[in-house]
Amino acid sequence: MKEVSAKENSAKKPVSHSGDYILETRNVKKSFPGVMALNNVNLKFKKGEIHALCGENGAGKSTLIKILSGVYPSGSYEGEILLNGEKVELSNIDDAEQRGIVCIHQELALVGELTVQENIFLGNEPNVAGIIKWDIMYSRTKALLDELGLNIKPDEQVKNLGIGQQQLVEIAKALSKNAKILILDEPTSALTERESETLLKIIRQLQKKGVTSIYISHKLDEVLEIAGSVSALRDGQYVDTKSRKEIDKDTIIYMMVGRKLEKLYPRKERMKSECGFEVRNFTVYDPDVPTKKVIDNVNFKAFKGEILGIAGLMGAGRTEMVSSIFGVYEGKQQGDVLIEGKSVKIKNAVDAIHHGLGLISEDRKSEGLVLNMTVKENITMASLGKVSNFVMDNNKESSIATQYSKDLNVKAPTIESVVGNLSGGNQQKVVIGKWLMTNPKVLILDEPTRGIDIGAKFEIYEIINKLVDEGVIVIIISSELEEVLGMSDRVIVMTEGKLTADLNIQDATQEKIIYYATGGV
Known part of the structure; x- marks a missing residue:
């Protein structure tokens, strides 16, 4: 397979057939101090198409969508944005x-204490002379939810909804703004498999309506x-665009990283030795309902x-169990x-660290890092x-932070760089560095x-x-079964707080894991 040159592609002048395209970028450049985030990016998006944008963390995807959605206003970058063939300057x-361009970011922008209808029409409430027309808001919200096939009450507080439902409320919010172009940034990263299927189905329905x-x-696989x-973008440059018929997973990886990855999951053959960690008769109770077991005699x-x-499926109790073992879950526990x-x-x-236990939590941004502190400060x-x-x-x-940063190949200008400015993969490496510095005997990830991204x-x-x-x-x-099967030597399965x-990995298959995760015994 001949490598596509990112430099060559980024320099290409797009052939203008503007009638086919709803959105185009021409020679877009955006830089930050010491970093060229985007370099002469030329992209075109067809009307009514689902167009995937791939690239490693740090490739420039986030910068590009912030330009397209007005977060970075016209004048803060070079190049042009065309909407329906006409140049536009987006100020915010x-x-x-x-203009019909709505972005749903990975971190959802919903207010938990407000209702679904209040979130959907926040800042755009139907009113007469400044007085909100609640009946109109309710009926419009109901119509949007019905259109998406969502069985959610308009007056339900958002904090009572699951992440998957909240993601769909964000889409309803976008539709309330007459979105013609919907930008979705990692929309299924926190969703269950079933919630992801629902989301993809809705995106296809929107495509049929011209979105x-x-x-x-x-x-x-989802792409x-x-x-x-x-x-694909790589190192801030446009690599190539291919139709679905032309590509498979290996082609996308090659476009993203510029090389083949012979093995996505580099699991090694090893021989286990003595038992170094054991949990006995471990039971944990819900902090809000003290008689309810969230972990039952594991x-x-x-x-x-x-x-x-x-x-295990979402809600199986995996995170509650390891959080309790680590001493940071509020519910009462018993066992050894x-x-x-x-x-x-x-x-x-503090006790956990003293005994040689490390926990890399599932939410690195709120639980693993202090985003406004430096790489050095987070590692130590x-x-x-x-x-x-x-x-x-x-x-x-x-000296110590520099060594860990080097050993883990953290890509940051210096160890004094603010962690919040790093890509997701590099943030995760900093979290790993923090826990490695504690010299753990047991590390839970x-x-x-x-x-x-795939390279990280x-x-x-x-x-x-x-x-x-x-x-x-x-x-x-x-939650990714391929990852569990690809890296583990042994797999335990949980459902509803029980094991x-x-x-053994030789006996484990996706079908078996799903069977046991759904209550099979």
Whole structure:
């Protein structure tokens, strides 16, 4: 397969057949201090098409969609945006939305305390002389929800909805603004498989009504399922656009990373040794309903020299279990946790770290990192005793953080860079660095590659392999069955707080895991 040159493609002048295209970028450039985020990007999106935009974290996707949706206004970048063949200058988000371009970002912009109807029409409430017409708002909301096939009450508070329903409320909100172009940034990253199927079905329905969707996702199977065309960015440059008929997963990966990945999941053959971590008769109660069990008498072991995968559907109790083990879940618990054969009492995160336990939580942005702090500060924050003796040793802190950043291949201008400005993959590496600095005996990774591109995933898998080789017991929780099967040596399955299966990888299949995850015994 001949590599497509990103530089050559980015320099191409688009052939103008504007009648076929609803949106175009011409020679778009955008830079930040020390970084060229986009370099001469030329892209075209057909009317009524689902067009996937792929690329590794840091490829420029987020910058591009912020330009297209008015977050970065005209004048803050070079080049042109054409809408229906005419040049437009978008001054802000409202300007873009008035022209029919609406973006649904990965972090949903809903207000939990407000109702569904209030969220949908926030800032655009139907009114007469400044007085909100609640009956009109209710009926319009009901019509939008019915159009999307959503059985949600307009006056339901958003905080009471699941993430999947909230994602669909965002789409209803976009439709209320007469969206002609819908930009979806990682829309299924936090959804269950069933919720994802519902979302994709709705996007197809919108396509039939003439809505153009620009679909950004790291889930390549999903891209292949829904997209009519696929474009790739790499290092801020446009690589190529291909129709669905021309591509498969390997082609997309090649477009994204510029090389073949021979093996997506580099699981190694290993020999497990002694048991280093054990959970016995572990029960956890709901903090809001003290008599309700969220984890019910779970028993399992993890051995040195293996990766233990934990599978289960959303709500199976996986995260509640490991959070309780780590001492950060509010519900009452009972049972025993043993590390290297010794029973340990863990009441909080400090106890957990002291006993050699590390937990990389599923939400790195709110639970794993302090986004407005630097790479250096985030790496050392769980091990301050190693870089201070009442007074911070700045030279030692910088030296240690630099070494971890280098070992983990964190792509950041310096260790003084603010973590919130890094790509998702590099943020996750910083979280891993933070926990490696604590020298864990057991490292639990909850959704370790959620929202991360294929290249960064591969690097994180290699880091995990190295940890196992060094004697760290690694436990992976993942909603992606391919990831569980691709990296684990053994898989335990949970459903409704109970353990329903313990499978050697040779015996584990997607069908078996789904069977046990849905209550089969």
